Amino acid sequence: MxxxxxxxxxxxxxxxxxxxxxxxxxxxxxxxxxxxxxxxxxxxxxxxxxxxxxxxxxxxxxxxxxxxxxxxxxxxxxxxxxxxxxxxxxxxxxxxxxxxxxxxxxxxxxxxxxxxxxxxxxxxxxxxxxxxxxxxxxxxxxxxxxxxxxxxxxxxxxxxNDHQKSVLHVAAVFTNNFSNHLFHIAKKITETEGISFDILKPLMLETVLKIQHNHPKDMQTGPAIRGDQKTIERHLKLIENNPDWVQLYKLLSEGIQKI
Ligand SMILES: NC(=O)c1ccc[n+]([C@@H]2O[C@H](COP(=O)([O-])OP(=O)(O)OC[C@H]3O[C@@H](n4cnc5c(N)ncnc54)[C@H](OP(=O)(O)O)[C@@H]3O)[C@@H](O)[C@H]2O)c1
Known part of the structure:
Protein backbone atom coordinates (compact mmCIF):
# COMPACT_ATOMS: atom_id res chain seq x y z
CA MET A 1 0.00 0.00 0.00
CA ASN A 161 -5.29 -5.82 22.06
CA ASP A 162 -7.92 -3.85 23.95
CA HIS A 163 -7.35 -5.54 27.30
CA GLN A 164 -3.56 -5.31 27.11
CA LYS A 165 -3.83 -1.65 26.12
CA SER A 166 -6.07 -0.70 29.01
CA VAL A 167 -3.72 -2.44 31.47
CA LEU A 168 -0.75 -0.74 29.83
CA HIS A 169 -2.54 2.57 30.23
CA VAL A 170 -2.90 2.06 33.99
CA ALA A 171 0.86 1.43 34.12
CA ALA A 172 1.41 4.57 32.02
CA VAL A 173 -0.68 6.63 34.44
CA PHE A 174 1.49 5.45 37.35
CA THR A 175 4.66 6.05 35.32
CA ASN A 176 3.91 9.51 34.02
CA ASN A 177 0.79 11.17 35.45
CA PHE A 178 1.40 10.25 39.08
CA SER A 179 5.14 10.86 39.07
CA ASN A 180 4.54 14.20 37.36
CA HIS A 181 2.04 15.06 40.08
CA LEU A 182 4.67 14.21 42.69
CA PHE A 183 7.15 16.48 40.88
CA HIS A 184 4.53 19.21 41.04
CA ILE A 185 4.18 18.76 44.80
CA ALA A 186 7.98 18.83 45.13
CA LYS A 187 8.01 22.15 43.23
CA LYS A 188 5.42 23.63 45.60
CA ILE A 189 7.37 22.42 48.64
CA THR A 190 10.68 23.90 47.49
CA GLU A 191 9.15 27.17 46.34
CA THR A 192 7.33 27.70 49.65
CA GLU A 193 10.79 27.87 51.21
CA GLY A 194 12.25 30.05 48.46
CA ILE A 195 14.40 27.21 47.12
CA SER A 196 14.67 26.81 43.35
CA PHE A 197 12.95 23.71 41.94
CA ASP A 198 15.99 23.34 39.65
CA ILE A 199 18.02 21.95 42.52
CA LEU A 200 15.90 18.76 42.30
CA LYS A 201 16.30 18.24 38.56
CA PRO A 202 19.48 16.11 38.61
CA LEU A 203 17.72 13.84 41.14
CA MET A 204 14.66 13.50 38.88
CA LEU A 205 16.86 12.63 35.94
CA GLU A 206 18.90 10.07 37.88
CA THR A 207 15.67 8.46 39.18
CA VAL A 208 14.64 7.70 35.61
CA LEU A 209 18.11 6.84 34.30
CA LYS A 210 18.70 4.31 37.08
CA ILE A 211 15.71 2.19 36.15
CA GLN A 212 16.69 1.92 32.49
CA HIS A 213 18.84 -1.07 33.40
CA ASN A 214 17.79 -1.97 36.94
CA HIS A 215 14.66 -3.23 38.68
CA PRO A 216 12.83 -0.31 40.35
CA LYS A 217 12.56 -2.29 43.59
CA ASP A 218 16.36 -2.59 43.78
CA MET A 219 16.80 1.13 43.12
CA GLN A 220 14.51 2.32 45.93
CA THR A 221 16.23 4.51 48.52
CA GLY A 222 14.95 6.84 51.24
CA PRO A 223 13.50 6.67 54.76
CA ALA A 224 10.60 4.30 53.96
CA ILE A 225 12.75 1.48 52.55
CA ARG A 226 15.35 1.96 55.32
CA GLY A 227 12.67 2.03 57.99
CA ASP A 228 13.91 5.36 59.37
CA GLN A 229 10.77 6.14 61.35
CA LYS A 230 12.06 9.31 63.03
CA THR A 231 12.88 10.84 59.64
CA ILE A 232 9.40 9.96 58.40
CA GLU A 233 7.86 11.67 61.42
CA ARG A 234 9.99 14.79 60.86
CA HIS A 235 8.84 14.92 57.24
CA LEU A 236 5.18 14.52 58.21
CA LYS A 237 5.55 17.40 60.69
CA LEU A 238 7.01 19.63 57.97
CA ILE A 239 3.99 19.09 55.69
CA GLU A 240 1.31 18.88 58.39
CA ASN A 241 -0.47 21.96 57.00
CA ASN A 242 -1.36 20.00 53.89
CA PRO A 243 -3.41 16.94 54.89
CA ASP A 244 -3.50 15.65 51.27
CA TRP A 245 0.29 15.53 51.13
CA VAL A 246 0.43 13.85 54.56
CA GLN A 247 -2.00 11.18 53.34
CA LEU A 248 -0.07 10.69 50.12
CA TYR A 249 3.27 10.53 51.95
CA LYS A 250 1.94 7.87 54.33
CA LEU A 251 0.31 5.80 51.58
CA LEU A 252 3.43 5.84 49.39
CA SER A 253 5.75 5.06 52.31
CA GLU A 254 3.57 2.07 53.28
CA GLY A 255 3.53 0.98 49.65
CA ILE A 256 7.34 1.13 49.44
CA GLN A 257 7.59 -1.00 52.59
CA LYS A 258 5.02 -3.57 51.42
CA ILE A 259 5.66 -4.17 47.72
N1 LIG B 1 -1.91 13.86 25.89
C1 LIG B 1 -1.38 12.67 25.99
O1 LIG B 1 -0.30 12.55 26.57
C2 LIG B 1 -2.03 11.46 25.37
C3 LIG B 1 -1.19 10.37 25.05
C4 LIG B 1 -1.76 9.29 24.39
C5 LIG B 1 -3.11 9.27 24.11
N2 LIG B 1 -3.90 10.32 24.47
C6 LIG B 1 -5.32 10.25 24.12
O2 LIG B 1 -5.57 11.10 22.99
C7 LIG B 1 -6.88 11.68 23.10
C8 LIG B 1 -6.76 13.18 23.08
O3 LIG B 1 -5.99 13.59 24.19
P1 LIG B 1 -5.30 15.02 24.20
O4 LIG B 1 -4.27 15.01 25.27
O5 LIG B 1 -4.93 15.42 22.82
O6 LIG B 1 -6.51 15.90 24.72
P2 LIG B 1 -6.67 17.47 24.60
O7 LIG B 1 -5.38 18.14 24.32
O8 LIG B 1 -7.45 17.90 25.77
O9 LIG B 1 -7.53 17.61 23.28
C9 LIG B 1 -8.69 16.88 23.11
C10 LIG B 1 -9.66 17.66 22.29
O10 LIG B 1 -10.94 17.01 22.46
C11 LIG B 1 -11.89 17.93 22.03
N3 LIG B 1 -13.16 17.63 22.64
C12 LIG B 1 -13.46 17.50 23.95
N4 LIG B 1 -14.76 17.23 24.12
C13 LIG B 1 -15.30 17.17 22.87
C14 LIG B 1 -16.59 16.93 22.36
N5 LIG B 1 -17.61 16.67 23.18
N6 LIG B 1 -16.78 16.95 21.03
C15 LIG B 1 -15.75 17.20 20.19
N7 LIG B 1 -14.49 17.43 20.60
C16 LIG B 1 -14.28 17.43 21.93
C17 LIG B 1 -11.37 19.31 22.45
O11 LIG B 1 -11.35 20.05 21.29
P3 LIG B 1 -12.06 21.47 21.08
O12 LIG B 1 -12.49 21.99 22.43
O13 LIG B 1 -11.00 22.26 20.42
O14 LIG B 1 -13.16 21.15 20.16
C18 LIG B 1 -9.92 19.07 22.81
O15 LIG B 1 -9.04 19.95 22.17
C19 LIG B 1 -7.50 11.11 24.39
O16 LIG B 1 -8.25 9.99 24.05
C20 LIG B 1 -6.29 10.69 25.20
O17 LIG B 1 -6.58 9.63 26.09
C21 LIG B 1 -3.40 11.43 25.09
Whole structure:
Protein backbone atom coordinates (compact mmCIF):
# COMPACT_ATOMS: atom_id res chain seq x y z
CA MET A 1 0.00 0.00 0.00
CA UNK A 2 1.44 3.42 -0.97
CA UNK A 3 0.60 5.06 2.33
CA UNK A 4 2.08 8.40 1.29
CA UNK A 5 -0.77 8.81 -1.22
CA UNK A 6 -3.42 8.14 1.41
CA UNK A 7 -5.55 10.88 2.90
CA UNK A 8 -5.92 11.27 6.64
CA UNK A 9 -8.46 13.35 8.55
CA UNK A 10 -7.78 14.46 12.12
CA UNK A 11 -10.79 14.88 14.39
CA UNK A 12 -9.32 16.77 17.33
CA UNK A 13 -6.61 19.43 17.45
CA UNK A 14 -5.47 19.04 21.05
CA UNK A 15 -2.14 17.66 22.27
CA UNK A 16 -2.29 14.38 20.36
CA UNK A 17 -3.97 15.79 17.25
CA UNK A 18 -1.29 18.48 17.08
CA UNK A 19 1.66 16.07 17.32
CA UNK A 20 0.20 13.37 15.05
CA UNK A 21 -0.69 16.03 12.48
CA UNK A 22 2.81 17.49 12.48
CA UNK A 23 4.48 14.09 12.35
CA UNK A 24 2.37 12.81 9.45
CA UNK A 25 3.02 16.08 7.63
CA UNK A 26 6.79 15.94 8.23
CA UNK A 27 6.79 12.41 6.86
CA UNK A 28 5.08 13.53 3.66
CA UNK A 29 1.61 12.17 4.43
CA UNK A 30 -1.48 14.09 3.43
CA UNK A 31 -3.64 15.35 6.26
CA UNK A 32 -6.58 16.76 4.36
CA UNK A 33 -8.78 18.10 7.19
CA UNK A 34 -8.52 19.06 10.82
CA UNK A 35 -11.61 19.33 13.00
CA UNK A 36 -11.93 21.22 16.25
CA UNK A 37 -15.07 22.74 17.76
CA UNK A 38 -13.03 25.93 17.92
CA UNK A 39 -12.27 27.05 14.39
CA UNK A 40 -9.23 29.10 15.49
CA UNK A 41 -7.67 25.97 16.96
CA UNK A 42 -8.45 23.91 13.85
CA UNK A 43 -7.04 26.70 11.66
CA UNK A 44 -3.81 26.96 13.62
CA UNK A 45 -2.98 23.29 13.15
CA UNK A 46 -4.45 23.04 9.64
CA UNK A 47 -2.35 25.99 8.44
CA UNK A 48 0.85 24.41 9.71
CA UNK A 49 0.19 21.09 7.99
CA UNK A 50 -1.49 22.31 4.83
CA UNK A 51 -4.96 20.99 5.65
CA UNK A 52 -8.48 22.38 5.61
CA UNK A 53 -9.87 23.52 8.96
CA UNK A 54 -13.45 22.72 9.95
CA UNK A 55 -15.53 23.16 13.10
CA UNK A 56 -18.60 21.31 11.87
CA UNK A 57 -18.52 17.52 11.70
CA UNK A 58 -21.08 17.47 8.89
CA UNK A 59 -18.35 19.04 6.68
CA UNK A 60 -16.06 16.01 7.00
CA UNK A 61 -14.73 14.84 3.65
CA UNK A 62 -15.90 11.36 2.79
CA UNK A 63 -13.01 10.44 0.53
CA UNK A 64 -10.23 10.09 3.10
CA UNK A 65 -8.65 6.72 3.92
CA UNK A 66 -8.14 7.08 7.64
CA UNK A 67 -10.04 9.12 10.26
CA UNK A 68 -8.29 9.67 13.58
CA UNK A 69 -10.47 10.69 16.52
CA UNK A 70 -8.19 12.41 19.05
CA UNK A 71 -10.66 13.95 21.50
CA UNK A 72 -11.22 13.48 25.24
CA UNK A 73 -11.88 9.82 26.11
CA UNK A 74 -15.37 10.67 27.32
CA UNK A 75 -16.25 12.44 24.06
CA UNK A 76 -15.13 9.67 21.65
CA UNK A 77 -18.49 7.88 21.54
CA UNK A 78 -20.49 11.07 21.05
CA UNK A 79 -18.17 12.25 18.24
CA UNK A 80 -18.37 8.77 16.66
CA UNK A 81 -22.16 8.86 16.85
CA UNK A 82 -22.21 12.24 15.10
CA UNK A 83 -20.10 11.02 12.17
CA UNK A 84 -21.40 7.43 11.96
CA UNK A 85 -23.73 8.00 9.04
CA UNK A 86 -21.07 9.69 6.87
CA UNK A 87 -18.12 7.44 7.75
CA UNK A 88 -19.93 4.10 8.05
CA UNK A 89 -17.55 2.15 5.78
CA UNK A 90 -14.41 4.16 6.52
CA UNK A 91 -11.50 3.15 8.71
CA UNK A 92 -11.91 5.13 11.94
CA UNK A 93 -9.57 4.93 14.93
CA UNK A 94 -9.25 6.67 18.26
CA UNK A 95 -6.07 7.50 20.16
CA UNK A 96 -7.14 6.68 23.69
CA UNK A 97 -5.01 4.43 25.90
CA UNK A 98 -7.85 3.30 28.11
CA UNK A 99 -10.90 3.12 25.83
CA UNK A 100 -11.26 -0.12 23.86
CA UNK A 101 -11.45 -0.20 20.08
CA UNK A 102 -14.95 -1.68 20.47
CA UNK A 103 -16.17 1.72 21.64
CA UNK A 104 -16.32 2.47 17.90
CA UNK A 105 -17.99 -0.82 16.92
CA UNK A 106 -21.60 0.41 17.07
CA UNK A 107 -20.76 3.19 14.59
CA UNK A 108 -18.31 1.87 11.99
CA UNK A 109 -17.55 -1.34 10.07
CA UNK A 110 -13.82 -0.68 10.17
CA UNK A 111 -12.41 0.58 13.41
CA UNK A 112 -9.41 0.37 15.69
CA UNK A 113 -6.98 2.12 18.00
CA UNK A 114 -3.93 4.21 17.24
CA UNK A 115 -2.40 4.88 20.64
CA UNK A 116 1.01 6.57 20.91
CA UNK A 117 2.37 5.64 24.32
CA UNK A 118 3.93 8.95 25.26
CA UNK A 119 3.03 12.11 27.13
CA UNK A 120 2.02 14.85 24.67
CA UNK A 121 1.75 18.56 25.36
CA UNK A 122 1.31 20.96 22.46
CA UNK A 123 4.34 23.10 23.31
CA UNK A 124 6.81 20.26 23.80
CA UNK A 125 8.22 18.42 20.80
CA UNK A 126 8.09 14.65 21.00
CA UNK A 127 10.51 12.16 19.43
CA UNK A 128 8.39 9.74 17.40
CA UNK A 129 11.50 7.68 16.65
CA UNK A 130 11.61 6.65 20.31
CA UNK A 131 8.00 6.20 21.35
CA UNK A 132 5.96 2.99 21.08
CA UNK A 133 2.91 3.29 18.84
CA UNK A 134 0.22 0.78 19.82
CA UNK A 135 -2.25 -0.22 17.16
CA UNK A 136 -5.18 -2.58 17.17
CA UNK A 137 -8.22 -3.54 15.20
CA UNK A 138 -10.24 -6.72 15.69
CA UNK A 139 -10.11 -7.10 11.89
CA UNK A 140 -6.87 -8.46 10.43
CA UNK A 141 -7.11 -6.38 7.22
CA UNK A 142 -7.42 -3.21 9.27
CA UNK A 143 -4.53 -4.15 11.54
CA UNK A 144 -2.41 -4.46 8.39
CA UNK A 145 -3.55 -1.04 7.19
CA UNK A 146 -2.90 0.54 10.57
CA UNK A 147 0.54 -1.02 10.60
CA UNK A 148 1.34 0.75 7.33
CA UNK A 149 0.12 4.12 8.60
CA UNK A 150 1.92 3.70 11.90
CA UNK A 151 5.22 2.65 10.36
CA UNK A 152 5.23 5.77 8.20
CA UNK A 153 5.66 7.92 11.32
CA UNK A 154 7.28 5.64 13.89
CA UNK A 155 9.66 2.66 13.89
CA UNK A 156 8.30 1.04 17.07
CA UNK A 157 4.89 -0.48 16.37
CA UNK A 158 3.14 -2.79 18.80
CA UNK A 159 -0.05 -4.72 18.09
CA UNK A 160 -1.74 -4.62 21.49
CA ASN A 161 -5.29 -5.82 22.06
CA ASP A 162 -7.92 -3.85 23.95
CA HIS A 163 -7.35 -5.54 27.30
CA GLN A 164 -3.56 -5.31 27.11
CA LYS A 165 -3.83 -1.65 26.12
CA SER A 166 -6.07 -0.70 29.01
CA VAL A 167 -3.72 -2.44 31.47
CA LEU A 168 -0.75 -0.74 29.83
CA HIS A 169 -2.54 2.57 30.23
CA VAL A 170 -2.90 2.06 33.99
CA ALA A 171 0.86 1.43 34.12
CA ALA A 172 1.41 4.57 32.02
CA VAL A 173 -0.68 6.63 34.44
CA PHE A 174 1.49 5.45 37.35
CA THR A 175 4.66 6.05 35.32
CA ASN A 176 3.91 9.51 34.02
CA ASN A 177 0.79 11.17 35.45
CA PHE A 178 1.40 10.25 39.08
CA SER A 179 5.14 10.86 39.07
CA ASN A 180 4.54 14.20 37.36
CA HIS A 181 2.04 15.06 40.08
CA LEU A 182 4.67 14.21 42.69
CA PHE A 183 7.15 16.48 40.88
CA HIS A 184 4.53 19.21 41.04
CA ILE A 185 4.18 18.76 44.80
CA ALA A 186 7.98 18.83 45.13
CA LYS A 187 8.01 22.15 43.23
CA LYS A 188 5.42 23.63 45.60
CA ILE A 189 7.37 22.42 48.64
CA THR A 190 10.68 23.90 47.49
CA GLU A 191 9.15 27.17 46.34
CA THR A 192 7.33 27.70 49.65
CA GLU A 193 10.79 27.87 51.21
CA GLY A 194 12.25 30.05 48.46
CA ILE A 195 14.40 27.21 47.12
CA SER A 196 14.67 26.81 43.35
CA PHE A 197 12.95 23.71 41.94
CA ASP A 198 15.99 23.34 39.65
CA ILE A 199 18.02 21.95 42.52
CA LEU A 200 15.90 18.76 42.30
CA LYS A 201 16.30 18.24 38.56
CA PRO A 202 19.48 16.11 38.61
CA LEU A 203 17.72 13.84 41.14
CA MET A 204 14.66 13.50 38.88
CA LEU A 205 16.86 12.63 35.94
CA GLU A 206 18.90 10.07 37.88
CA THR A 207 15.67 8.46 39.18
CA VAL A 208 14.64 7.70 35.61
CA LEU A 209 18.11 6.84 34.30
CA LYS A 210 18.70 4.31 37.08
CA ILE A 211 15.71 2.19 36.15
CA GLN A 212 16.69 1.92 32.49
CA HIS A 213 18.84 -1.07 33.40
CA ASN A 214 17.79 -1.97 36.94
CA HIS A 215 14.66 -3.23 38.68
CA PRO A 216 12.83 -0.31 40.35
CA LYS A 217 12.56 -2.29 43.59
CA ASP A 218 16.36 -2.59 43.78
CA MET A 219 16.80 1.13 43.12
CA GLN A 220 14.51 2.32 45.93
CA THR A 221 16.23 4.51 48.52
CA GLY A 222 14.95 6.84 51.24
CA PRO A 223 13.50 6.67 54.76
CA ALA A 224 10.60 4.30 53.96
CA ILE A 225 12.75 1.48 52.55
CA ARG A 226 15.35 1.96 55.32
CA GLY A 227 12.67 2.03 57.99
CA ASP A 228 13.91 5.36 59.37
CA GLN A 229 10.77 6.14 61.35
CA LYS A 230 12.06 9.31 63.03
CA THR A 231 12.88 10.84 59.64
CA ILE A 232 9.40 9.96 58.40
CA GLU A 233 7.86 11.67 61.42
CA ARG A 234 9.99 14.79 60.86
CA HIS A 235 8.84 14.92 57.24
CA LEU A 236 5.18 14.52 58.21
CA LYS A 237 5.55 17.40 60.69
CA LEU A 238 7.01 19.63 57.97
CA ILE A 239 3.99 19.09 55.69
CA GLU A 240 1.31 18.88 58.39
CA ASN A 241 -0.47 21.96 57.00
CA ASN A 242 -1.36 20.00 53.89
CA PRO A 243 -3.41 16.94 54.89
CA ASP A 244 -3.50 15.65 51.27
CA TRP A 245 0.29 15.53 51.13
CA VAL A 246 0.43 13.85 54.56
CA GLN A 247 -2.00 11.18 53.34
CA LEU A 248 -0.07 10.69 50.12
CA TYR A 249 3.27 10.53 51.95
CA LYS A 250 1.94 7.87 54.33
CA LEU A 251 0.31 5.80 51.58
CA LEU A 252 3.43 5.84 49.39
CA SER A 253 5.75 5.06 52.31
CA GLU A 254 3.57 2.07 53.28
CA GLY A 255 3.53 0.98 49.65
CA ILE A 256 7.34 1.13 49.44
CA GLN A 257 7.59 -1.00 52.59
CA LYS A 258 5.02 -3.57 51.42
CA ILE A 259 5.66 -4.17 47.72
N1 LIG B 1 -1.91 13.86 25.89
C1 LIG B 1 -1.38 12.67 25.99
O1 LIG B 1 -0.30 12.55 26.57
C2 LIG B 1 -2.03 11.46 25.37
C3 LIG B 1 -1.19 10.37 25.05
C4 LIG B 1 -1.76 9.29 24.39
C5 LIG B 1 -3.11 9.27 24.11
N2 LIG B 1 -3.90 10.32 24.47
C6 LIG B 1 -5.32 10.25 24.12
O2 LIG B 1 -5.57 11.10 22.99
C7 LIG B 1 -6.88 11.68 23.10
C8 LIG B 1 -6.76 13.18 23.08
O3 LIG B 1 -5.99 13.59 24.19
P1 LIG B 1 -5.30 15.02 24.20
O4 LIG B 1 -4.27 15.01 25.27
O5 LIG B 1 -4.93 15.42 22.82
O6 LIG B 1 -6.51 15.90 24.72
P2 LIG B 1 -6.67 17.47 24.60
O7 LIG B 1 -5.38 18.14 24.32
O8 LIG B 1 -7.45 17.90 25.77
O9 LIG B 1 -7.53 17.61 23.28
C9 LIG B 1 -8.69 16.88 23.11
C10 LIG B 1 -9.66 17.66 22.29
O10 LIG B 1 -10.94 17.01 22.46
C11 LIG B 1 -11.89 17.93 22.03
N3 LIG B 1 -13.16 17.63 22.64
C12 LIG B 1 -13.46 17.50 23.95
N4 LIG B 1 -14.76 17.23 24.12
C13 LIG B 1 -15.30 17.17 22.87
C14 LIG B 1 -16.59 16.93 22.36
N5 LIG B 1 -17.61 16.67 23.18
N6 LIG B 1 -16.78 16.95 21.03
C15 LIG B 1 -15.75 17.20 20.19
N7 LIG B 1 -14.49 17.43 20.60
C16 LIG B 1 -14.28 17.43 21.93
C17 LIG B 1 -11.37 19.31 22.45
O11 LIG B 1 -11.35 20.05 21.29
P3 LIG B 1 -12.06 21.47 21.08
O12 LIG B 1 -12.49 21.99 22.43
O13 LIG B 1 -11.00 22.26 20.42
O14 LIG B 1 -13.16 21.15 20.16
C18 LIG B 1 -9.92 19.07 22.81
O15 LIG B 1 -9.04 19.95 22.17
C19 LIG B 1 -7.50 11.11 24.39
O16 LIG B 1 -8.25 9.99 24.05
C20 LIG B 1 -6.29 10.69 25.20
O17 LIG B 1 -6.58 9.63 26.09
C21 LIG B 1 -3.40 11.43 25.09
Missing amino acids: AVSKKKIVLIGAGNVGHHLGHRFFEKGMSITQVFSRKITKARKLAKAINAEAINDLSLLQQNADLYIIAVHDDAIASVAAQVASILKDKLVVHTSGSAPSTLLKPFFKNYGCFYPLQTFSINKKVDFDQLPLCIYSPQKRNRTKLHHYASSICPNIFEI
